[in-house]
Amino acid sequence: MNYFPDEVIEHVFDFVTSHKDRNAISLVCKSWYKIERYSRQRVFIGNCYATNPERLLRRFPCLKSLTLKGKPHFADFNLVPHEWGGFVQPWIEALARSRVGLEELRLKRMVVTDESLELLSRSFVNFKSLVLVSCEGFTTDGLASIAANCRHLRDLDLQENEIEDHRGQWLSCFPDTCTTLVTLNFACLEGETNLVALERLVARSPNLKSLKLNRAVPLDALARLMACAPQIVDLGVGSYENDPDSESYLKLKAAIKKCTSLRSLSGFLEAAPHCLSAFHPICHNLTSLNLSYAAEIHGSHLIKLIQHCKKLQRLWILDSIGDKGLEVVASTCKELQELRVFPSDLLGGGNTAVTEEGLVAISAGCPKLHSILYFCQQMTNAALVTVAKNCPNFIRFRLCILEPNKPDHVTSQPLDEGFGAIVKACKSLRRLSLSGLLTDQVFLYIGMYANQLEMLSIAFAGDTDKGMLYVLNGCKKMKKLEIRDSPFGDTALLADVSKYETMRSLWMSSCEVTLSGCKRLAEKAPWLNVEIINESDNNRMEQNGHEGRQKVDKLYLYRTVVGTRMDAPPFVWIL
Amino acid sequence: MDEFVNLKETELRLGLPGTDNVCEEKEVVSCCYNNISNKRALPSALENEIESSTRKTETSPPRKAQIVGWPPVRSYRKNNIQTKKSESDHEVQGSYVKVSMDGAPYLRKIDPSCYKGYSELLKALEVMFKFSVGEYFEREGYKGSDFVPTYEDKDGDWMLIGDVPWEMFVCTCKRLRIMKGSEARGLGCGV
Numbered sequence: 001m002n003y004f005p006d007e008v009i010e011h012v013f014d015f016v017t018s019h020k021d022r023n024a025i026s027l028v029c030k031s032w033y034k035i036e037r038y039s040r041q042r043v044f045i046g047n048c049y050a051t052n053p054e055r056l057l058r059r060f061p062c063l064k065s066l067t068l069k070g071k072p073h074f075a076d077f078n079l080v081p082h083e084w085g086g087f088v089q090p091w092i093e094a095l096a097r098s099r100v101g102l103e104e105l106r107l108k109r110m111v112v113t114d115e116s117l118e119l120l121s122r123s124f125v126n127f128k129s130l131v132l133v134s135c136e137g138f139t140t141d142g143l144a145s146i147a148a149n150c151r152h153l154r155d156l157d158l159q160e161n162e163i164e165d166h167r168g169q170w171l172s173c174f175p176d177t178c179t180t181l182v183t184l185n186f187a188c189l190e191g192e193t194n195l196v197a198l199e200r201l202v203a204r205s206p207n208l209k210s211l212k213l214n215r216a217v218p219l220d221a222l223a224r225l226m227a228c229a230p231q232i233v234d235l236g237v238g239s240y241e242n243d244p245d246s247e248s249y250l251k252l253k254a255a256i257k258k259c260t261s262l263r264s265l266s267g268f269l270e271a272a273p274h275c276l277s278a279f280h281p282i283c284h285n286l287t288s289l290n291l292s293y294a295a296e297i298h299g300s301h302l303i304k305l306i307q308h309c310k311k312l313q314r315l316w317i318l319d320s321i322g323d324k325g326l327e328v329v330a331s332t333c334k335e336l337q338e339l340r341v342f343p344s345d346l347l348g349g350g351n352t353a354v355t356e357e358g359l360v361a362i363s364a365g366c367p368k369l370h371s372i373l374y375f376c377q378q379m380t381n382a383a384l385v386t387v388a389k390n391c392p393n394f395i396r397f398r399l400c401i402l403e404p405n406k407p408d409h410v411t412s413q414p415l416d417e418g419f420g421a422i423v424k425a426c427k428s429l430r431r432l433s434l435s436g437l438l439t440d441q442v443f444l445y446i447g448m449y450a451n452q453l454e455m456l457s458i459a460f461a462g463d464t465d466k467g468m469l470y471v472l473n474g475c476k477k478m479k480k481l482e483i484r485d486s487p488f489g490d491t492a493l494l495a496d497v498s499k500y501e502t503m504r505s506l507w508m509s510s511c512e513v514t515l516s517g518c519k520r521l522a523e524k525a526p527w528l529n530v531e532i533i534n535e536s537d538n539n540r541m542e543q544n545g546h547e548g549r550q551k552v553d554k555l556y557l558y559r560t561v562v563g564t565r566m567d568a569p570p571f572v573w574i575l
Numbered sequence: 576m577d578e579f580v581n582l583k584e585t586e587l588r589l590g591l592p593g594t595d596n597v598c599e600e601k602e603v604v605s606c607c608y609n610n611i612s613n614k615r616a617l618p619s620a621l622e623n624e625i626e627s628s629t630r631k632t633e634t635s636p637p638r639k640a641q642i643v644g645w646p647p648v649r650s651y652r653k654n655n656i657q658t659k660k661s662e663s664d665h666e667v668q669g670s671y672v673k674v675s676m677d678g679a680p681y682l683r684k685i686d687p688s689c690y691k692g693y694s695e696l697l698k699a700l701e702v703m704f705k706f707s708v709g710e711y712f713e714r715e716g717y718k719g720s721d722f723v724p725t726y727e728d729k730d731g732d733w734m735l736i737g738d739v740p741w742e743m744f745v746c747t748c749k750r751l752r753i754m755k756g757s758e759a760r761g762l763g764c765g766v
Contacts, residue, residue: 077644134649160651188651246677246758269655273731293655299730318656343646346653375646402646433647459647484644 006031010039019044038062045069046479046504048086048110049529052562053094064103065129066095070110072507072556073457074482076134079509079554081535083569086110089119090567096123104129104155111135117142121149129155129183139164140189147173155183157210165191172197181205185212187236187267192216203228212236215269220248226255234288235259237267240275253278266290266316273301283308287335290316292342303328313337313368318344319353319375326358330365338371343402353402356383363390371396378409379436384418388425397422398433404460404485407437414438420445423453433457443467447474454479461486468492472499482507490517497524505558515550521557522575529564531556532573676704676722676753687745693737697724704753711737723754 004012013036016022026036042065045051057063070086088110095102102124112135120127127150140163146156147170171194174181181201186193193216202208202225210233213222217238226232252275256262262282271294286309291297297305298320306312306325312333319341321329329336339362341354356379363369363386370393379401399419407414415436423429423446430452434442438461446453447470454477462468468488471481472495481503489512500506515532522530533554564574671684683703690696697708709720716735717723724736726748733752736744 074644076649077647078650079644134651160649162651246756274727274733292652295656296731301731342652342656343648344656346646346648346656375648400646404642404645457647459645 006035010035013039017042041065042104043067047558047560048088048091049562049565050504050558050560053091055562057094057098057100061098061100063095063100065106066091066102066104067106067108068110069108072109072482072505073480074484074507074509075109079484080556081533081569081571082136084533084572085565085567085569087567088112089116092116092120092123096120101126103127104131106131106133107135108133109135111137112142113137114139114142114145118145118149121145126152128152128180129157131155131157131159132161133159134161136162140166140170140191143186144170144173147171147178148175151175151178152180153178154180154207156181157183157185158188159185161188163189165189167191169194169197171201174201176204179204180207182207183210183234184208185210185236187212187214187238187269189214189216195221199224199228205229206231208232210234210264212267213238215239219252219272219275223248223252223255226259227251230255230258231261232259233261234264235262235266237265238269240268240271249275249278253281257281260285262286264288264290264314266293268294268297271296273297273299276301276305279305280308284310287311288314290314292316292318292340294318295320295344307332309333311335314339316340316342318342320344321354321358323354323358323361326354327361327365330361333366335368336362336366337368339366339369340373341375342373343375353377356380359383360386360390363387367391368393370394373398373400373433375400375402377402378406379415379418380408380410381413381415381418381421382408382410384415385421388421392425393428394422394426395428396431397426397429398431398457399435400433401435404435405437406435414441416441416445420449423449428452431455434461435459439463440467440470443470447471450475452477456481458483458486460484463487465489465492465495469495472496476502478502479504481505483509483511485510487512489513490520493517494521494524497521500525500528500557501559503559505556507554507556508552509554511551511555513552513555515552518552518555519575527559527561528557529560530575531568532575533571534573535571672748672750674700674703674751674753676706677755677758679704685751687748692741693744697736700724700751700753706753706755721755724751725754726751 009032013022013025016025019042022036022040026033037059039062040060041062043056043060043063044067045056046069048068048070056066068088068091070088071080071084074080075084086109088107096119103126105120112132117138120130122145130146143156143163146153174197178201184201193214195217198217199221202211208229209231211225211229212234213225213236215238217225219240222237222240226235256278259282263285265279265286265288268291273296276297283305289309289312291302295318298318302321303325306328310332313335315329315333315336315338317340321341326341329339341358343353345353354374354376356376359374359376360383369391372394373396376399379399408418416439419434419438419442423432429450432446432450432453432455434457440463443462443466446456453475456471456475456478465488467486468483469492471478472492488508493508493513494517518530518532522528532552533556535553568574671686673682673684675682685699685703687696690699693711701707706722707720708722708724709717711717725733726736726744727750728734728747729749736751739747
């Protein structure tokens with residue numbers, strides 16, 4: 001099979017970087033498996049409990065970059081108790097013991113402690129890049145260790161984490177010799193920031209490309225920071241609130257004009273909208289704009305800003321933009337690829353929210369659109385059919401109608417036909433989230449047409465087990481299936497147990513599955529971890545004579561090569 | 576049968592509680608019956624929420640019941656958006672609004688509804704920030720001073736204080752700003 005020496009093959013493999021492709025290569029033959037594993041530098045583990053650190057290190061001893069994901073997706077919406085798991089500590093301990101040359105660690109939905117961060121900072125001489133997304137369990141003390149000990153730190157990227165802010169001096173823990181920073185994102189920190197330390201740090205970081213500030217950085221400090229870093233590409237403005245005196249504002253305007261490399265803008269956590277015009281001169285260069293936390297930017301200020309952004313590829317916005325605002329986006333942003341419209345009023349009943357009209361306008365105006373997340377008040381089948389016709393290239397389509405079970409508001413019909421049109425037209429669809437009134441019919445369509453679908457999110461939908469069966473039987477590439485409040489039960493769950501070996505995980509909460517159904521599944525599939533999360537009375541399930549027929553509140557199952565995990569809390573039963 | 580009556584009370588519908596659109600109701604209800612008979616009962620917290628809101632005699636739209644984890648928005652995002660929303664709502668409801676003056680090291684807060692009219696308000700501001708505001712003219716704005724009092728209205732626009740009736744001002748004013756210098760002169764000179 002091998003016409004070339006190993007070194008040549010390895011060199012060829014160097015050009016293959018995607019995880020999917022490298023995984024495929026390793027399956028070709030034993031020799032390729034061996035060459036591939038020694039040359040693999042970046043490893044992605046989508047479920048930290050699918051394997052363990054020992055196996056990881058045995059297979060990939062030359063590991064440089066590790067990505068780990070912990071809690072299931074629905075943990076984002078408070079459906080998973082905090083103590084469920086996803087601890088990074090054992091991974092860092094094992095990596096430290098093995099002396100692997102770790103340079104990058106990317107974590108999502110994991111529990112990270114200050115102890116973990118300190119150990120990380122001390123164990124890897126060449127550590128360069130730390131990216132934490134939706135993690136929790138640590139404080140600014142942990143950040144101080146990273147700042148102090150990682151001599152070659154390039155990226156410190158904290159996205160939407162719950163970090164206890166001790167208002168310490170973590171920023172001043174970066175030694176004066178640290179000049180290598182490329183990314184510094186601390187937007188999610190709530191506390192005060194040592195502005196002097198921050199300015200000095202930015203001034204001595206000539207490679208800094210991405211800077212995202214937190215709320216505590218006021219407008220005049222922003223002006224000084226931008227003056228130090230005109231090379232900035234990605235900027236997260238902190239608080240834009242304090243009305244600047246005219247001098248600071250002039251300085252800001254001047255600094256902004258010099259930032260000709262600026263391509264991505266976010267933040268505006270507290271905004272004085274009239275100061276937005278300071279950014280107009282660079283808007284024509286922007287490819288990414290995230291105003292989804294800027295509750296005070298709306299109306300004419302927002303529209304004026306967007307009208308300057310003709311090259312925008314990514315836009316994250318609040319629904320206060322309204323349908324009219326979306327029409328402006330549709331006519332201005334012809335390069336738009338990704339749009340996210342978040343709800344601004346989470347208590348319900350917002351009257352500035354968006355409707356199906358905004359979505360249709362966007363689909364008509366933006367031919368390159370491939371990813372959408374859209375929270376809206378109402379939807380119709382006709383609109384979805386039009387959207388499908390306008391945009392057959394969707395890769396990600398996530399629609400959330402705020403009121404569960406809401407039908408087509410014109411015809412009062414379920415939205416089966418609308419979503420059916422989407423899956424039929426969008427042959428590359430990989431991710432889909434459903435909402436509104438839906439029957440089994442929509443799942444028939446999904447099973448029939450959504451051949452590339454990898455992730456499906458279902459809530460308050462379907463009538464019978466047939467719905468779930470259509471999906472399990474039809475979607476050959478399904479990886480993550482998450483279902484809540486839908487009438488699917490044991491029949492669907494148990495119909496094809498081997499299917500779960502081809503999937504990363506299945507989540508079912510407030511459905512019709514019973515304890516005995518889950519037990520039967522666990523018996524049939526010992527290579528699955530079948531977890532029951534039962535937060536209410538722990539003993540009720542056992543004492544109750546009808547325990548078998550008891551409905552399971554939350555079921556989370558996933559394939560694994562390392563069996564039952566040892567760190568589960570008492571309210572999690574692993575069958 | 577009783578079970579079903581209760582379900583009807585607690586189901587999520589499109590209309591206001593108590594509206595009797597019988598035909599629409601029947602259609603929507605039958606859809607929901609199919610779903611509900613196969614579904615488990617809604618979590619009890621949800622039922623209690625809906626029951627208590629339907630018992631109220633309301634003219635305003637019904638408060639949406641709070642379902643756990645719905646809408647599916649990350650808790651981080653929920654926490655960060657809601658605090659701001661409540662802050663700005665507060666400012667609009669005739670409560671305290673922030674007052675800034677160009678060049679002043681910190682802002683102040685006042686409650687405009689405490690004052691009887693523009694002259695009282697302006698006098699209070701003059702004392703607070705130690706400046707004087709000049710004289711107001713309907714067409715030309717404020718003359719005789721480097722300082723011009725402005726306010727931000729609900730739409731986010733900056734308006735000259737004194738143009739609209741006092742009551743309207745109190746309702747629409749979100750924050751105040753005393754401009755000074757060249758920026759102020761541009762505004763104050765009836766342009």
